Structures are given as C-alpha cells and as structure tokens.
Amino acid sequence: MGMDKRSRKLIIVSHCILNQNAKLEGIAGWPGVITPLLKVLLEADVGIIQMPCPEMLYEGIRRFDKSVEQYRCPAFRKLSEKIAEELVDQVENYMENGYKVLAILAIDGSPSCGYNLTQSAPEWRGLVAERRIKKVRYIKGKGVFIEVLENKLRKRGIEVPFIGIPEVPELGSMEEAVARLRELIS
Numbered sequence: 128m129g130m131d132k133r134s135r136k137l138i139i140v141s142h143c144i145l146n147q148n149a150k151l152e153g154i155a156g157w158p159g160v161i162t163p164l165l166k167v168l169l170e171a172d173v174g175i176i177q178m179p180c181p182e183m184l185y186e187g188i189r190r191f192d193k194s195v196e197q198y199r200c201p202a203f204r205k206l207s208e209k210i211a212e213e214l215v216d217q218v219e220n221y222m223e224n225g226y227k228v229l230a231i232l233a234i235d236g237s238p239s240c241g242y243n244l245t246q247s248a249p250e251w252r253g254l255v256a257e258r259r260i261k262k263v264r265y266i267k268g269k270g271v272f273i274e275v276l277e278n279k280l281r282k283r284g285i286e287v288p289f290i291g292i293p294e295v296p297e298l299g300s301m302e303e304a305v306a307r308l309r310e311l312i313s
Contacts, residue, residue, distance in 0.1 A: 136173045136312070137221060139214070139231040140164075141240045142180035144292065149180045151192060156294050163305050164232065164292065171312045173229065176217065179210050181239045181272045192263065194248035195238040198271040207239070211276040218285055228287045230311050233273050235291035235298045241270035242291030244298055265298060 144164055147155040168175055182190060182198075185206055218228050233242035247266040269277065273289070280287060290307055293299030 134172045134174065135226045136171070137176055137226055137228045138168055138173045138312070139176045139178060139218070139228060139287070140168075141232060141234045141237070141292070142178055142183070143234060143240075144232055145175070145177050146180075149183050149188070151182075151190060152188070154294075161292070161294070163301060164308065167305055167308055167312070171309075173312060176214075178214060178240075181207050181210055182237075184210075193238050193246075194251050194263065195241075195245045195266075195268070195270060196247065196249045197251060198238050203239075203271060204275065207272040207275040208279075210272065211279045214276065215279045215283060215285065218280070218287065219283060222285065230308065231276070231287050231289045232308070233270070233289055233291050235293045236265055236295070237270045239270040239272040241268070242273055242289045243267065244291065244293075245270045 143149050143155075144161050147157045147159055147161070181203070182193070185203055186193075221228060234240040235242060235244045236246055238246045244265040245268050247264050247268075277289065288311060290304055290311070291299070292304050293301060
C-alpha cells in the first residue's frame, strides 16, 4: 500500500457553493461554483463535503422565491431533520477517527441555509399573480435547515464553527468571509 496523503481536514459546504445551478432561477452569482471560496479550499488541501440542497429536494429547480416563514412548516422541517441527521452522523464518524471538520459554510440570505441573515417575508402567501409583493427583506437569524443542523450538532456535543457566506454585497463582504475562512483553515 502506498503512502496515504490525505490531510484529515474537512470543510462542509452548502450545496450551491459547489453548484450554482441549484440556485433559484435568476439569482446565481457564478456560472458553476463560488470561485473565491473554492480557490481557498483547493489551496488548503481540505476535503469538501457538499450538503444536499433542501430547497432542491423539497421543490426542485422550478421553485419560486420563498421566505423563512414559508419554510417553517412541518414538511420542510422534517426533510431538514433527515438531511441534518445523516450529515451529523458523517461528521461524528470522521471526528471519532481523527479527522478535523474545520468549518461549515452556510449561505447568508437563504431561507434554508442562511447563518447570520435569512430571507423574511411573512406576508407572502395566497395568490401572488394579482398582488403587489414587497421586495424580500433580510433579517438577523438562521435559515430553517442551518438551525436544525446546528441544534443536532449541539445535541451530540459536536462543535464546528459556521461561516455565513454573503453571496451579494447587501449581505456582507465576500472578502471578509474568505479572510475568516483562511484564518480557520490555516
């Protein structure tokens, strides 16, 4: 058997960091991957675990814009619980075997995967074709899936730092998020 070169370091990323094609139509900021993040991860020789996209699994690519309030329903929470449980099982297994999970990269603004900020529109409901819908707002708080994931990690006594990645300037600085990531993985 040859020399094993694995780093034993891992980063967990929201699905759309590695696959912008999964984004809601009209909001993808990159053609394929979020390039500045991927460059940092490749340079650091870390393994990358891509979380499933709960929104894609729940509604598919043709979904409409949603708010955190709309995803705070039993069916979406149940799906989030299932995905998070499987992910936490992986994290626990890696950590029990000497691996380090350095961070979880969330997507700020997302109603499912936001960490610092999530998309809010409590008035969104009912017929939309005939209504004037207010522009989405971002509020401090976590998206539904990240909230579930963080709770499951806490219940198992697993500590992994989260970094909210701001995809658009109104949500924060990508440069600051990349700097925080570099700091955590060095």
